[in-house]
Amino acid sequence: MQVVAGLSLSNMNPRVWLPDSPYYLPDLQAVMISYAGIHRTPQRRKNAMEIGVRQLLDIPKNVQIYLDNGAFSFLNRQEDGPVQEYEAFVAKAGLDWYPIPQDFIPTPQMSRAEQELCYQRTMQVNHDYSHDGFTPVVHVSPFLENYTQSILANELLAAKQNFALGGIVPNLLRSKKAVPYQEVIDSLRHTREAFKGKNLHVFGIGGTATLHLAALLEMDSADSSGWRNRAARGIVQLPGRGDRIVADLGKWRGREPDEREWKTIEDCQCPACRQFGLEGIKSSGSHGFCNRATHNLWILLKEVEWIDARIADGTYAEAYREHLQNSTYRRLVDAVVKIRFGTE
Numbered sequence: 001m002q003v004v005a006g007l008s009l010s011n012m013n014p015r016v017w018l019p020d021s022p023y024y025l026p027d028l029q030a031v032m033i034s035y036a037g038i039h040r041t042p043q044r045r046k047n048a049m050e051i052g053v054r055q056l057l058d059i060p061k062n063v064q065i066y067l068d069n070g071a072f073s074f075l076n077r078q079e080d081g082p083v084q085e086y087e088a089f090v091a092k093a094g095l096d097w098y099p100i101p102q103d104f105i106p107t108p109q110m111s112r113a114e115q116e117l118c119y120q121r122t123m124q125v126n127h128d129y130s131h132d133g134f135t136p137v138v139h140v141s142p143f144l145e146n147y148t149q150s151i152l153a154n155e156l157l158a159a160k161q162n163f164a165l166g167g168i169v170p171n172l173l174r175s176k177k178a179v180p181y182q183e184v185i186d187s188l189r190h191t192r193e194a195f196k197g198k199n200l201h202v203f204g205i206g207g208t209a210t211l212h213l214a215a216l217l218e219m220d221s222a223d224s225s226g227w228r229n230r231a232a233r234g235i236v237q238l239p240g241r242g243d244r245i246v247a248d249l250g251k252w253r254g255r256e257p258d259e260r261e262w263k264t265i266e267d268c269q270c271p272a273c274r275q276f277g278l279e280g281i282k283s284s285g286s287h288g289f290c291n292r293a294t295h296n297l298w299i300l301l302k303e304v305e306w307i308d309a310r311i312a313d314g315t316y317a318e319a320y321r322e323h324l325q326n327s328t329y330r331r332l333v334d335a336v337v338k339i340r341f342g343t344e
Contacts, residue, residue: 004201005223028301029063033068036074067099081102138166140167231293271298
């Protein structure tokens with residue numbers, strides 16, 4: 001499975017994709033930028049359309065560039081998605097993957113009628129953009145089966161190779177009226193089965209534990225901005241474990257590493273930890289942020305490598321029991337392992 005690293009256009013550091021960067025991560029295969037950030041900086045948008053995003057951001061050819069349509073950001077600002085401007089940008093920016101210009105994201109707090117309207121409006125855009133390389137989007141909601149049935153009934157949409165699934169994060173984070181965890185699993189399984197043989201991207205579940213869910217349920221890629229967001233809060237991720245706070249930035253609180261976990265961080269082989277050690281991870285300012293962010297993304301990449309290797313050699317069902325210590329999602333992973341491998 002591929003980890004797609006979400007970038008921030010307001011601060012591109014650490015430039016983990018550049019071979020001459022002290023934070024270079026050679027295993028990184030894909031990055032994601034948001035159209036919302038592009039749209040709000042007209043000069044950058046103009047430049048990207050003139051020379052391409054790859055040249056503008058200095059991203060090597062071996063790293064794929066994904067685009068987020070910015071629907072969530074525009075919604076939070078109570079703005080309509082700039083559909084025509086997005087379409088024009090996609091035509092000239094030289095992207096590897098891009099979703100439909102606008103989708104309408106249902107949340108658990110919405111009434112059934114409101115969620116149905118989100119389904120209808122998103123499906124209208126899916127149908128309108130059944131041409132070219134636009135990736136259709138479906139959402140976890142009571143209408144997920146309606147989404148997949150409608151897409152498969154459209155010859156042009158059904159022939160597409162790429163699909164995306166959103167709306168998962170509010171349910172995993174247990175927002176008010178979130179659906180039961182089993183329904184989240186069922187939604188992922190249903191979407192994978194509906195689009196069998198296709199490339200399926202899942203939005204926003206790139207954490208050390210949720211990556212296990214995505215990989216076990218045979219998602220092809222998942223994006224994460226958490227590697228940066230956690231770093232900004234003084235938080236690092238550990239292999240097979242939850243978040244740990246390592247830098248006192250004054251306003252964020254969390255669980256600190258125990259003695260064994262500090263040792264794990266001290267022995268970490270990511271570029272940041274090798275060069276700057278514990279003091280680099282614990283420091284404040286941009287230096288500390290870059291160190292923690294690099295560490296976090298390296299951990300995600302290595303976690304997927306660990307998962308994929310053990311699924312491939314048939315040892316995952318036993319090995320994960322000791323490796324995965326995240327209590328929040330452990331029972332979800334247990335349930336998926338039982339489904340996939342028939343274990344108790």
